[in-house]
Amino acid sequence: MxxxxxxxxxxxxxxxxxxxxxxxxxxxxxxxxxxxxxxxxxxxxxxxxxxxxxxxxxxxxxxxxxxxxxxxxxxxxxxxxxxxxxxxxxxxxIIPPAYKSFSSFLLAKTRFSSLTAMIDSALEIITGFRELHKKGYSYQDINDGNFFINPDSGEVLICDNDNIAPYGENLGIAGKCRYMAPEVVMGQKLPDVQTDKYSLSVILFLLTYMNHPLEGKAAMPPCMTEELEQKIFAENPIFIFDKSDDTNRPVRGVHVNVLQRFPIFPETLREAYSYAFSYAVMKNEKPRLLEKEWQLIYRTVKTMIIPCGGCGFETFYNPAESANRCINCGTPLSLPITLKTRYANIPLYPGKYIYEHEISETGDDRKRVGMVTKGSKNPNIWGLRNLTDEGWLVIDTDGNETVRNNNEVTRIRTGVTITFPETDGEFIDKSED
Amino acid sequence: MPESILTSAPVPRKTMVLFFLIDTSGSMFGTKIGSVNNAIEEIIPDLKKMSEANPDAEIKIAAMEFSNGIKWVTPDGPVSADVFRWEPIEAMGVTDLGAAFTELREKLSKSAFMQEAAGSYAPVIFLMTDGEPTDEWQKPLEELSENKWFVHAIKVALAVGDDANEEVLKKFTGNENSVVKATNSELLKKMIKFVSVRSSQVASRSAAAVADNGLKPTKQEEFLDELKTAVEEMRGEAVVSDDEWD
Known part of the structure; x- marks a missing residue:
């Protein structure tokens, strides 16, 4: 009607x-x-x-x-x-017009305006599900149709919440093979919090690499029948980058995004997905990654984002790796200085923001607390601007103490320490590690 | 100027082909073929919209008319719903259904119409006819029934008016519930719209994982379930006299 x-x-x-x-x-x-x-x-x-x-x-x-x-x-x-x-x-x-469907991102009709927005959207999805599960609900039917994302801010809205049920209850939701946990596809289990975690990892992989984690050469039969879907997504799921089984590798010319992105995105992500989509984890023989763990992984990756001095696009910089190159233009990146706190080792470059979770255990990963600037007269002199309302105690290498309040800048120099409200940070020269 | 890594290609997706097999024999002349033309023309934007928003699969259309022999409306293979344009077809001649079965079998092959690099979901095959086959159809149907694409397809047949041989259509679909009958142009248009759009929607997405009873409905079962309810509703709503083509 x-x-x-x-x-x-x-x-x-x-x-x-x-x-x-x-x-x-x-x-x-x-x-x-x-x-x-x-x-x-x-x-x-x-x-x-x-x-x-x-x-x-x-x-x-x-x-x-x-x-x-x-x-x-x-x-x-x-x-x-x-x-x-x-x-x-x-x-x-209603969904505000600035938010676009996840499907439109997958079909490349909408693009993130920055790497930060993309990683933020992953964090938003993770946080949303963490909160949902904390309150005792399960979503049951996570798929590409459930998310609307703001391509500029990375903010996420989750829709189709009519099937969400309290823990232990199930409303008879079918779901789609491509997104459901193998045990659900096999009919061995009904969707619950544990199977939600599997679906979440599929969504995050798709969002990050623009390819399904199980769709490589073994998932390209001429006719993808329902029986074959069951085999590929449930009976014998093989990750496209499985460490011991190469039968389902991505195919050049078809799986172009993941072939481009997987090797040059951070090792942290490669390791996380290699575990999350290892056979034993997919088959629920080993524990699936918790939302809390995904949050830590994506926060670590967010910390690695810096603007590239060569092309200007955002890229990843991992201080633990010796050779870093821009993921966009390939320019070698050399960044001598990081800000090391209890929670993060932050590469510094003009334009880079410091976020609350990097200086506080309970900090928010969207809240900016500092920004790296360069001197107006001498661009080789970099500083860290305090964007918070609390003063930072700065101690230089001679032991001199000063307080940097809101909007004031601390000169970035090796050995200088900053006392943040919850932790100390120190500027470290990476070349001296 | 280097490009941002975020300038990526769309995710690889499957293809799902909606096949129309349309009887264009002389008896279809007039309001029958007129309604078919009108209905198909009007569903193209719906299919386009569905295809554009579906990361599981792209929807393509292939159409064949059969009367004195067969003719593909899409001779170069399935055409993406995004760019497909329906040119009205005419009705004249006999009902060579057997020839249509043989031709369909030949094209349901990865060396013919089904050669997508990333693979395809099983197609939808939608047959519309208003009369008796005039050629030998049993052997061609037997051979078609061994084609793997055909076996896995969602198959629906629409009997246009009272003179279609529904027994033949049941043999074609393999299921009496997937044969529906339209006895006036209003019903015909509604049924074409429902069958084309909903079957494509079901066929072009990743299969259902599980149902509440632990049993998984196949795409064909899921669609037939909906078809039954929809046909009842359409019949209830039909206002035009039920014997337009008697």
Whole structure:
């Protein structure tokens, strides 16, 4: 049943939603814009008889509405319409136009404006799922259709939250083979928090390398039947860069993005994915990486981002490696100085930001606390600007103490230490390591 | 000027071909072929939209008309929904269904229409006819039924009016539930739209992982389930007299 513009629906919370226009159609239902409590919201209107167990589905949805969103990133159901001849829908916030579907990134119709935005979006997804799982829910059907990302800021919104259920419950969600954990595809287990972690790793890999982790030459049969999908994604899953099995390597000319990116993106990521998609982990014989671990991995990688002095694009610089080259233009990178804290070893280069998580255990990975600048008269003199409201105690190599307050700059010189609120940092000359 | 690493190619994706096999015999002349032309023309933008937003697979279209022999509307192979344009087809001649089966079998091969580098999902094969085959069709269908692409395809047949031989169509689809009948142009257009769009949607995504009963519906089963409900609804909504072509 299509809803005409102007149609007024009542909700279980005794409010009304007035249909404005249709904005999309999917397998489960149609999405409309509607006016609800004076605001433009989205209405997902289910097709008739779409739920195998409508009572359980509706009860769960009602509980979710009552509980509220687990995190700001979830476009959570806020109200549910009454039943209209066996059809109903739910109301949720609309997706702001600056956010683009993850699918449009995968299809290269939308691109991140910076490496920082890309890594930030991975962190946003990880944090969203960490919060969701912390609150005792599982998502169950993570796939490419669930994410909307701002290509400039890396901020993420997670939609289709109507199947989210408390731990131990399952709403009979099918999911897609490409995203579901092998044991779910094999029908051995129903989706839960553990299988969510597998799906999360697939999403992160796709986001980072623009290729599915299991789609190499073994995943290119002329006809990908349902049986073959089960084999490739569940019975015998082989990572495209598996360390001991090379039968599913990416193919030149087809899997171009991952062939380009995997070898030159940080070792930290290669190691993480080699573990996450090792046979034993995929088959659930060894533990899957936790959201907390993914957060640490992507935070470490975020710290490595610097602007390249050659091409100006952002690149990775790993202070632990001897030879670093720009991932965009190939220019050798030489950065003698890092800022070493308890939580990070930060390569310094003009334009580079320092983030709160690098100087605080509970710090936010988006909050900028400092920025590397270069002298207006002598560009070879670099400084660190304090972007926080708290003063930093700076001790130079002679033991002289000064306090650098908001917007003040400390000259970057080997041996100088800064006392941040939670930890100390020291400028280290990498060549003297 | 070097390029940013973020200037990447789209993710490799599969292809899913929607095959139309359209009876253009003389009896299809008039409102029948007119409605078919109109319906297909109107679903192209929907298929294009679906294809553009689908990282699992790109949707392509291949169309064949059969009357006195066969003719491909897309002689060079399946055409991407993004650029496909429907040129109206005419109806004249007999119903060489057997020839259509033979031709389809030949093209369902990785050395013919199914030669995508990244592979394809099993296709959708949608047959529309309004009469009895006028050539030998049984042997060609037997041979077609051994083609792997055909075996795994979602197959639907649409009987246009009351004179189509539904027994032949059941043998073609291998399932009586995948044969539907339209007895007026309004239903015909609705059915073409539903079958083309929804079957392509189901066929062009990664297979379902699991259902609540632990049993996995195949794409064909999933689609037929929806088709049954949709056809009931369409019949309930039809306002034009049910015997337009009697």
């Amino acid at each position: 299509e809803l005409a513009a102007g149609r007024v629906l009542t909700t279980i919370n005794n409010k009304t939603a007035t249909v404005i226009s249709k904005i999309g159609e999917g397998g489960q239902g149609t999405v409309y814009n509607c006016e609800y409590c004076g605001k433009v919201m989205a209405l997902k209107w289910y097709h008739k008889n779409i739920h195998k167990n409508p009572t359980a589905f509706l009860d769960n949805l009602k509980q979710n509405v009552a509980a509220g969103a687990p995190d700001k990133r979830f476009l959570w159901p806020v109200d549910i319409t009454n039943d209209y001849n066996g059809v109903f829908g739910y109301i949720m916030p």
